[in-house]
Amino acid sequence: MNESIGMCASIGMLAPRSALKDYVISGCKEVVRENPVVLALQRKSYDRAQYKLYAAQRAYVATNFIRLLKKGQGLAFEFGDVELAGVLQSNLNDEQGIGPDGQYDHALSHLNWKIDYLRALGLEADVPEFPLLPGTQRHVEAFLALEREGTLFSISGALLSLENIIPLEYRAASWSRDHLFPEIFNLGEADTPQVQQEKIRARKYMDDHIIHDAKYHFPLLLRALEKYEGNADLMREIHCGIDLVNHYRKQFYADLHVAMQLAASDMHFYTFGGAMPPQLAASGMGGGIGPFV
Ligand SMILES: [Fe+2]
Numbered sequence: 001m002n003e004s005i006g007m008c009a010s011i012g013m014l015a016p017r018s019a020l021k022d023y024v025i026s027g028c029k030e031v032v033r034e035n036p037v038v039l040a041l042q043r044k045s046y047d048r049a050q051y052k053l054y055a056a057q058r059a060y061v062a063t064n065f066i067r068l069l070k071k072g073q074g075l076a077f078e079f080g081d082v083e084l085a086g087v088l089q090s091n092l093n094d095e096q097g098i099g100p101d102g103q104y105d106h107a108l109s110h111l112n113w114k115i116d117y118l119r120a121l122g123l124e125a126d127v128p129e130f131p132l133l134p135g136t137q138r139h140v141e142a143f144l145a146l147e148r149e150g151t152l153f154s155i156s157g158a159l160l161s162l163e164n165i166i167p168l169e170y171r172a173a174s175w176s177r178d179h180l181f182p183e184i185f186n187l188g189e190a191d192t193p194q195v196q197q198e199k200i201r202a203r204k205y206m207d208d209h210i211i212h213d214a215k216y217h218f219p220l221l222l223r224a225l226e227k228y229e230g231n232a233d234l235m236r237e238i239h240c241g242i243d244l245v246n247h248y249r250k251q252f253y254a255d256l257h258v259a260m261q262l263a264a265s266d267m268h269f270y271t272f273g274g275a276m277p278p279q280l281a282a283s284g285m286g287g288g289i290g291p292f293v
Pocket residue numbers: 095110209
């Protein structure tokens with residue numbers, strides 16, 4: 001069994017009713033609210049190169065998010081939980097750009113929003129073998145293991161934690177984004193309609209997640225899972241998924257925090273790819289993964 005899944009075996013206490021929300025919120029507090037990277041984003045203390053490093057590495061941490069939703073939805077359906085299957089299906093539809101009419105709309109796809117956001121920053125994070133920091137790589141691997149080995153409830157717990165973390169993190173990041181790159185993201189009166197449209201598209205990925213995850217994805221999934229609070233075994237699995245996300249997200253931020261202090265040439269490598277600086281090659285850092293999607 002993978003280390004990331006094995007870690008889950010040691011977790012879990014029976015939670016009283018409505019304790020699930022407390023569990024997610026308190027775990028998230030440590031991961032996001034007390035995190036140096038998120039605090040720096042909130043305080044707008046990074047420069048442009050540092051923000052790009054954050055954006056490029058952050059783009060990778062949950063590349064199999066859609067597949068996790070699909071797997072969770074299928075398992076929920078097999079398990080016979082119509083509510084949970086419906087919530088995950090609705091989340092999946094949002095991700096894939098499938099509207100209320102059941103039709104795919106290119107302009108609604110979260111992946112397209114993400115690509116627009118990264119391209120607006122000048123990032124080509126979809127190149128093959130994009131270089132990842134070790135903490136990013138481990139996060140990716142943990143999520144791939146969760147997809148392979150996770151249960152309905154560990155996957156659902158992981159998704160629940162993500163839907164809670166994302167709006168908090170992106171709200172902080174958006175403050176730095178708008179502060180550092182006003183010419184790319186902030187609408188101005190002098191903008192032509194075309195420039196305004198480009199800026200709206202560039203903002204969409206982050207702005208939409210700040211609102212939609214907090215208002216819909218998190219509370220709906222929470223409600224679908226709270227009904228299991230009387231089942232100690234299932235709650236243990238849900239907690240396991242929550243803890244998995246929090247553990248790897250903390251490692252991701254810790255590594256990013258160190259990388260933020262790297263020399264500019266090293267940050268450039270982890271943002272745009274290209275030739276690896278010799279000191280990184282010597283250190284063994286600089287694993288790659290690709291393609292982005
Ligand atoms: Fe999304």
